[in-house]
Amino acid sequence: MKKYLLIPGPTPIPPRVSKAMTQPMIGHRSPEYSEILKRVFENLKYVFQTENDILVFSSSGTGGMEASIVNLLSPGDKAIALAGGAFGERFVKILKSFGVEVIPLRCEWGEVIDSKLVARELDRNRDIRAVFATLVETSTGVVSDIRSLGKICRERKTLLVVDAVSGLGVEELRTDDWGVDVVISASQKGLMTPPGLSFISISERTWEASETSRIYRFYWDFKAYREFLEKGQPPYTPPVSLVFGLDEALKMIREKGMEKVWECQKRLAQATREGVKGLDLQLLAKGSFSNGVTAIKIPENIDGLEILKRLREKYGVTLAGGQGQLKGKIFRIGHMGYIQFKDILVALGSLEKTLLSLGHRLKRGEAIRRAKEAYQRVGE
Ligand code: PMP
Numbered sequence: 001m002k003k004y005l006l007i008p009g010p011t012p013i014p015p016r017v018s019k020a021m022t023q024p025m026i027g028h029r030s031p032e033y034s035e036i037l038k039r040v041f042e043n044l045k046y047v048f049q050t051e052n053d054i055l056v057f058s059s060s061g062t063g064g065m066e067a068s069i070v071n072l073l074s075p076g077d078k079a080i081a082l083a084g085g086a087f088g089e090r091f092v093k094i095l096k097s098f099g100v101e102v103i104p105l106r107c108e109w110g111e112v113i114d115s116k117l118v119a120r121e122l123d124r125n126r127d128i129r130a131v132f133a134t135l136v137e138t139s140t141g142v143v144s145d146i147r148s149l150g151k152i153c154r155e156r157k158t159l160l161v162v163d164a165v166s167g168l169g170v171e172e173l174r175t176d177d178w179g180v181d182v183v184i185s186a187s188q189k190g191l192m193t194p195p196g197l198s199f200i201s202i203s204e205r206t207w208e209a210s211e212t213s214r215i216y217r218f219y220w221d222f223k224a225y226r227e228f229l230e231k232g233q234p235p236y237t238p239p240v241s242l243v244f245g246l247d248e249a250l251k252m253i254r255e256k257g258m259e260k261v262w263e264c265q266k267r268l269a270q271a272t273r274e275g276v277k278g279l280d281l282q283l284l285a286k287g288s289f290s291n292g293v294t295a296i297k298i299p300e301n302i303d304g305l306e307i308l309k310r311l312r313e314k315y316g317v318t319l320a321g322g323q324g325q326l327k328g329k330i331f332r333i334g335h336m337g338y339i340q341f342k343d344i345l346v347a348l349g350s351l352e353k354t355l356l357s358l359g360h361r362l363k364r365g366e367a368i369r370r371a372k373e374a375y376q377r378v379g380e
Pocket of ligand 1 (some may be wrong): 087
């Protein structure tokens, strides 16, 4: 059976990327590898929209989150973490585990935290060293207003760290224009590469702050990566094949252009949301919808796990369930990375049949009709 992977990471891999990863192995201290690395850094800067240094780590996104904390702060430092879902909460947990005094700003999951609350908290506590935010809260499908957080933090000379693990290459993000000091991302979502690499962009202000940070670190130490960056090499053995794949994926993004990538993601997301409404289902968020993942409430009389099971077994369609407090309450359609409108139509059509088989009432054909209409409308 043909498989359709519509989860918010790992995302499907374009054939060009899969093919690139089958190249014969090369040494990571070879001139050939330096050449690839040079191109990868240049293209990553384009995707991050930054002139800042970018470091590449062999880790998942969480490794990147931890690295950003251990290079920036010291035990006893104060930081704000915006926690509107499972990944914002992960920042809170990591910060706490290193002895940082965290002020969590929370909201109901599915809502967005008002940037004004951050400004108020920063004005109340002048000794806060950094604000940690999430571009797309993958667990709720909500996007944060990073532009306004950037302005607030810059005005108060506080560092802004943004988890863009599921947002980079999906959602508009202008690292330099918006004044984001640290941006963390990973390979397996918008960047259409298998899991295993994380990326961190670091502003000059962050390098200065890292000079005084007193958390023990070795593998994550930014300094070692920067020294080797100057030599055109990684400090430790990298997953070479993944870098071959990343190189190809970044070329694809560059060929398309960032504005176009964001625009395509927006169209897919709007079509998905309209389709979901056509199934007579409700979206979790009321606004600030992400362009990469849509969270949908499970109707009360239906078993959510059964929806996902039937979709997978009968139609080869994999969607994601809820996380944390939303487990069993929502399911999510991922539409980031190498996903096309055809994939969304397959997901909606399969969902329609599955929901009907579970007794949900809906108007047949309405989801596809609304999705198509929205897709055309946004494209005009
Ligand atoms: N932050 C966000 C916003 C994410 O979506 C994820 C992964 N779903 C992570 C962090 C953690 O990344 P990883 O699973 O690669 O460690």
